[in-house]
Amino acid sequence: MNKSIQIYKRDIKNIVINGSSAIIILGLIILPSLYAWLNIAASWNPYGKTNQIPVAIVNEDQGATAGNRSFNAGKELVEQLKDNHDMDWKFTTRAKALDRLNNGDYFSVIIIPKGFSKELATVTSGQPQRAKMDYFVNEKINSIAPKITSKGASVLVESMSSKFIGTVNGIIFDIMNRLGVTMQEELPDIENFKNLVFTLERDLPSIFNKLQRAQKDLNSAGQILQKAKKDLPEAKALTQDGLSTINQTLTFINNAETKINSLKPQVRNDVEKIQHIATSAQDLITALNNDNFTPATLTDMHNKLNQQASTAIEKLTAIHTALITLQQNSNDQQTTEDRQALDKALQQTANAQQAMETLKQNIQSNTDQVQGLSERVGKLREFSDTALTGLTNFTNEFDNVIQPTIDSHINHIKEMLTGTKGILTDIQSTFPEITRLLNVSDNALASANQGLQKAIADYPLIHSRVQKLANQIRSFEKETNLNSVIQLLINNPTAEKTFFEEPIKMKEHRVFPIPNYGTGMAPFYSVLAIWVGGLLLVSLLATDVEDKQYTVREVYFGKLLTFWTIGLLQALIIVLGDLFLLKVSVQAPLPFLLFSLFISIVFMTIVYTLVSVFGNIGKALSIVLLVLQLAGSGGTYPVVLLPKFFQIINPYLPFTYAISLARESIGGIIWQKVILDLTFLGGVLLFILLFGSIFKKQMQTMTLKMTEKSRKSGLFH
Known part of the structure; x- marks a missing residue:
């Protein structure tokens, strides 16, 4: 290790005394941080500026009527959007909107058709139809903007639907309120109706028996009526004969009276x-x-x-x-x-x-x-x-x-006969009316008989319906109290309307809150910048020494110390810029710095070892590994949304655990996860160090030959 340290000290000395080298090294130290800062700053709050995305609104709605109330949903939506600043709404005509959409002046166009309100109004009919809006989007302009405008259109539709649902439910609950008040006022009548149903259920069999008896009586009455109609001519004749007899008797009495007198x-x-x-x-x-x-x-x-x-x-x-x-x-x-x-x-x-x-x-x-x-x-x-x-x-x-008796009796007989004659005359005058009444009664009896026959025929159905209704009332009384139903109906229509406009209000609890999109992307871009810093170093700095006095292993560790030093400076600049230049919200700044320095050591070891062992091939491998980690680490999209291949390799990528460490320090630390991430990265570090110390010597001869051949081609340095 002494000779490795000697190589390290020599490299540091050369950087310090060589101004050109110092400038280059300084650039290599700063460049990765610029990569991180610029990307983080660019994505700091993109969704906070959606009010600058131009979206056209075309209202062609002609309005409609629902429940005796006229409304124009399209007009209401336009008025609502004039006070909405989520996007840059442009109110224009269909032709102008579509033309500017094609030219890229508008990202999307929402057209409210003529029958929009009319289709909404079908909610009060037996066959409601869903109202439709036309949404046009130019996806050529940008890959993200269509998703934003589509989300805006969806929120717009949801808002309009919520408002319409609230309005319709307001009308419904207003009706229900009046119904509840009416039911409360008519509760005695409802109770009477219930008792009437139960009484009817009990008395229907006896009513049926009476109907059958009434039908028999009607048949008898019909027979009597037919006999009366048949005997009426005879009665007319008898009455006429009676009048004739009375006239003859009066004549006789008058003659007798004359004779007696x-x-x-x-x-x-x-x-x-x-x-x-x-x-x-x-x-x-x-x-x-x-x-x-x-x-x-x-x-x-x-x-x-x-x-x-x-x-x-x-x-x-x-x-x-x-x-x-x-x-x-x-x-x-x-x-x-x-x-x-x-x-x-x-x-x-x-x-x-x-x-x-x-x-x-x-x-x-x-x-x-x-x-x-x-x-x-x-x-x-x-x-x-x-x-x-x-x-x-x-x-x-x-x-x-x-003599007085004879006189009185004759007078009495004459009075009686005269009265009888008057009665018979009156009877004779009523025969036309009697005839008419008999005919009417005959027709009435026929109609009544038909009605009774129908009532008797319908009795099984009526009895089953009444019995079913009575059973339903009993079941209702067992399950529900009518007063409770009335109290449920008696409500505040305005409050109910407001409720159904937003029946569920989500109460957000932000666990490990991230204030903006840039802070959320800081772990990914910071970790990526550390890896990019390593790539820049291996691209410009040598991984070997020309002095033959050092062994391969001494050169490997000696140069590694140089790369670690520059890498740590790169990570330090990146972290300090995140904290103090971009003002990234970090819950644990010191762990963030320490984790970033550790990540730099791990990444620099990986990149350095690949290049040191495999030469230019190692550079290519570092880039391939970078590409795989960009897609499969879950830095931008959740892992569950990635293709299956990337979901499989995700647990084996250093980026996965490095980004997790950065997120823990920025959002809030869970030490179990931190220990897991440090353990994996520590294991990778040990594995790479062993790999490099073992295979560098074995691969050196082959690597040198490939390097010399590539240089002779004039394409590589």
């Missing part, structure tokens, strides 16, 4: 004559009793009494016949009192007739008997008294009962 004087005269006859006979008998009489006189008196009795009997017979005729003609219209009075009059007349017949028979019998005159006169007187009593009673009955 004409008979009244005659009957009265007959009654008076009968009474006169009775009085005369009484007087005659009294005279016989008081005066002296002879058998001849008595015989003559018998003849006179007999003649008077015959005349009285004849008159009484005529009166009796007239009373019988009156009784026969008015028997149906008599009242109980009239009938009793007429019967009594007939009885009195019959009694008077019987008394006169008995008197006549006694007169004849006494005429034939041979008795004493005094006895015969006494018998006559007895018979005469009896007859006179009967006639007197009859006369009183005729004056007080018979």
Whole structure:
């Protein structure tokens, strides 16, 4: 190692005393840091300047109506974007926008078509359609800008969708609010409806039975109605016959009344004559009793009494016949009192007739008997008294009962017949209406019968539906309280609208926060600059010495110390520039510096060893290894997004662990990861040192021959 240190001291001395060498070495020390700083500064905050990306907005929306409310979503979006500075929005026409897009003046164009609002409004219809926007992007301009503008367009669509969803839900919740208030007001009616459903479920079977009975009754009523329609002509005829009969009866009564009125004087005269006859006979008998009489006189008196009795009997017979005729003609219209009075009059007349017949028979019998005159006169007187009593009673009955009864009865019969005639006339006038009503009733019965038949036929379906509804109500009551549903419906539509515009608000918790994109890329570009610094050194500095007094191993380690020294200075400049020039936010500055110095030792050892062992081939290998590590280390894109090949080699690349160390110190240290990264890089360092110390001597002869041949070609130095 002493000779290796001697080589190292000589190299440092030559750098210090040789101004040209010092300038070159100083440039080699600073150049890698410039590579890191410029890349970090360039990517410091690219997404913070998206407001400078020109994106055209073309609004062709013609508006629409939804829920009796007119709106123009395109116009609202334009107004919203005028206050939005995420991108450089350009509001123009379709033709101008597409022309400037093709020329590269605009990165992308968003066109809101004519039917944009109309398609959004279909949300209230049975077949909603998704509204569409046209997005045009010029991907030739830049590979990153289209991704940025595409993300902006997606955010724009999401924002518009969120706003529209919030508006629609605001309308819906406003309706639900009114529905909830109405349900709360109508809760008693809802409860009544529920009870009605349960009652209907319970009573439907009995209703069905009643419907069946009603159908039977309707059939019977139909039969009765048909019979009534059939009998109506006969009823008309009977009514007409009844009117005719009543007219005839009235005529007869009027005639009878005329006759009776004409008979009244005659009957009265007959009654008076009968009474006169009775009085005369009484007087005659009294005279016989008081005066002296002879058998001849008595015989003559018998003849006179007999003649008077015959005349009285004849008159009484005529009166009796007239009373019988009156009784026969008015028997149906008599009242109980009239009938009793007429019967009594007939009885009195019959009694008077019987008394006169008995008197006549006694007169004849006494005429034939041979008795004493005094006895015969006494018998006559007895018979005469009896007859006179009967006639007197009859006369009183005729004056007080018979004649008033006849007059009253005839008047009553006439009133009854006249009233009956009026009733029959009214009945006859109603026959057309009755006919019409029967026809209407027949049609109504037919319709009712059809309705009943349909109701009976639909009963199984109705019963199942009602039973299903009742079961659903019971199930609903078991699972949910109606009051809870009403309280859920009664909400604040404005608050609900705001909620659905942004139903989920992400609360970001930044673990190991990185303030900007440049800080996030600092680990990658810093580590890359350290490797590039090593490449620059092996490209310009010699890895061997011409002095033959040193062994191969002494030269390897002696030159390695020189490369390490310059590499450490490169890493120091890079780290200090990151911290103080670019103001990269580093959570652990000292570990960042120490880790970077260690990474420089590892990378410089790898690059130096490859060139020292393999010569120009080693330079090529260093570049190949750089390319593989750029793609496979996960410095720019997450490893999971890389192709499968790079995912496989990622765990074996030094860049992977070097970038991880830098990230830990910049973002926040997890010491388990730091130990893992240091262990891997330490293992690589030991492996490369062993490889170089062993294989440099073995490969030297072949390497020198290849170098001499390449120089002879004039293409390599």
